[in-house]
Amino acid sequence: MNSTNFKTADLNLFRVFVTLLEEKNATRAGERLGLSQSAVSHALRRLREMVGDDLFVRGQTGLRPTPRAMEIADTARTALKLLETAVLAQRFDPRVDQHAFTVAAGTYISYVLGPLIAERVMAVAPNVQVHFRSLYAGMTEDLDTGRLDMVIGCFEAVPGRFTHTRLFDESGVWVVRVGHPAVAGGIDLEALARLPRLGVTGGNDDPDRTSAGHIGLRRVTSWGERYALGDDARQPFSVQDSFSALSMISRSDMICILPRRLAETAAGRGKVVMIEPPAPPPPTPFGAVMRASDGADSPNGWLLDVCREAAEGL
Numbered sequence: 001m002n003s004t005n006f007k008t009a010d011l012n013l014f015r016v017f018v019t020l021l022e023e024k025n026a027t028r029a030g031e032r033l034g035l036s037q038s039a040v041s042h043a044l045r046r047l048r049e050m051v052g053d054d055l056f057v058r059g060q061t062g063l064r065p066t067p068r069a070m071e072i073a074d075t076a077r078t079a080l081k082l083l084e085t086a087v088l089a090q091r092f093d094p095r096v097d098q099h100a101f102t103v104a105a106g107t108y109i110s111y112v113l114g115p116l117i118a119e120r121v122m123a124v125a126p127n128v129q130v131h132f133r134s135l136y137a138g139m140t141e142d143l144d145t146g147r148l149d150m151v152i153g154c155f156e157a158v159p160g161r162f163t164h165t166r167l168f169d170e171s172g173v174w175v176v177r178v179g180h181p182a183v184a185g186g187i188d189l190e191a192l193a194r195l196p197r198l199g200v201t202g203g204n205d206d207p208d209r210t211s212a213g214h215i216g217l218r219r220v221t222s223w224g225e226r227y228a229l230g231d232d233a234r235q236p237f238s239v240q241d242s243f244s245a246l247s248m249i250s251r252s253d254m255i256c257i258l259p260r261r262l263a264e265t266a267a268g269r270g271k272v273v274m275i276e277p278p279a280p281p282p283p284t285p286f287g288a289v290m291r292a293s294d295g296a297d298s299p300n301g302w303l304l305d306v307c308r309e310a311a312e313g314l
Contacts, residue, residue: 024062193230
């Protein structure tokens, strides 16, 4: 594309382009945009001429973006969202406005942070709803398209079209059940190192890719291996989350790493004994991810402030 072509470009063509990326079908894209299939095809032909690339090829599952289309996809999405935000000049008033948020977060986040978020929302925003759902494959694409407002978790990689706000840090601690014979006479780390271990996998650790094929959020699914306690320990069982691990630990002689806040609650109820790791690593950061185009005055900007305030209460 040369500068002359772009100066005379119809920016609506990029709305068609982004919708085709998401729908992978010209008919469905037209339905979303209020255009006929022929109008979508015409717009795509004009965009192909402007860019100098086919942009999409037909595949078994619908239209498949070319490498060039994938190169410009993130920029096109972000630019359209920024234009929408600028034109609408949306300012959210939680005291009177109605809004429903959808937040993807792990069970532990909902347990630790959810009550503090609910307390604040119910106190100042009577018409607001916040719906938590589990982390899932495809959440990056839902965040892109607005079907999801925020993802809260621990991430190894966050694409540049999103923002990441650190909310709180968490560390781990070893736990065994109350009455475990290995701690009856005091804490012996060498003896504990020989105990069978319960692993916590955290679920699928594959990168979350969008349907357009580019990398999405990549989250940390397990950080317990950083807490050394001997080498080559036997791990006869693993579970998908810390709450399942807590239940299994309370009825077995295994040892396990749990998030500190959960372990402290369980220890306070007489369920487990906490054992500090001999060489603890740095705490693990947890944060909120949103679209970079969500401004401070938008509903999502307000929700982020609520999450920050809630995290300060941990």
